[in-house]
Amino acid sequence: MTSQFIVIPDLCTGCLTCELACSFAHPVEGKPGRTRIVVYTTPVKELWIPVVCLQCDDPACVRSCLVDALRRNPATGAIELHQDKCVKCLACVAACPFGCSLLDGRHNLIVKCDLCSGDPVCAHFCPTKALSFRPFDTGLLKATA
């Protein structure tokens, strides 16, 4: 775990390219799947909020999973859902306090952001770099504050 996924809502233009990229990066049966990142419009002028899994330190989804289908990948730090182990009890969907464990109702699958195994496609496609995946930089938090 050497990099972090950074979302800077101030830079987001609401173009939804990330949602498209995510859908196409996670196809189901050759068709685009449900996006793991959702961009919300806000009443504030020129502000959009991309909502994506926060990969919590003490994740409620992992705690709620009774069959150990959700596990943290130590290489990327992302919590990954092992689809073949999932029994679709929806415990993680209900437990996540940020609503980032999603139900793909069309294919009856649970989906969540897994940082594309360490190379998030949405970050590549974000035209304004509101989403980025970069090595840990302690100076960044001070710079944006």
Add this chain to the structure above:
Amino acid sequence: MVHLTLNGKIVQAREGEVLLSVIRREGISIPATCHHESVEAFGACRLCTVEITKKEWNGWKDYVTSCLYPVQNDLIVDTHSPAVVELRRTLIDLQLARCPNSPEIRQMAEEYGITTTSYEERPDGDNCILCGLCTRICDRMGFAAISTVGRGYGRRVAPPLDEPPPDCVGCLACALNCPTKVIPYVDKGTTRVIWTKQFELMTCTGCGRTTITRDFAKSLGESRQISLQYFEKCDDCHRRELSQTMTRIVSWQREEKP
């Protein structure tokens, strides 16, 4: 690492792995209705049977359930040899005799060229193939609310004493993972009925959508120390809340440095 021959191709496998996971990884499709990765292999349906042999066996062959058979060096595996396909056809034929009305079994039978069973159809047959996946998943999740009862011809899956099971929390894991979709459940308004037990569904305080049952949420709260507050809203409302919080933070920042 273990090296074995699978359908004429030499493949690698981890020590202690079972044949079925190697077969699946190589993209070879064989039916395995009672198999689920979250529970231990059981070998109930026998459909994943494959033919194995070794050079030093001098032409002797064996037929094993691949979900239970550990990989070995120099093993020669055939998933679709004429003998094993015939064996699988017989098994599907028997399942079709038990569950003549199951669309899942019918479709599998058609793939193996069977339209009607050559055995006597069970007159009072339901669509349960008695693979035990529902009871095993229920055990794995720590509820153990249902089990198989009876023996032989009268064997079936049921809650204890055919009464509403006290340990069931209504998570639907049994019904949703059933290979023949035979376990009935009804979601109506804010109630759910499964195994004749009635449950109250949690209602989102934001939008009124129903989520999991209150009993399931309570049980998760107790066994996994998750606050019941987490279950009060649906995932949509949770996401919207997060975006509203972020909006507030950003607008404060903008006010501070215009």
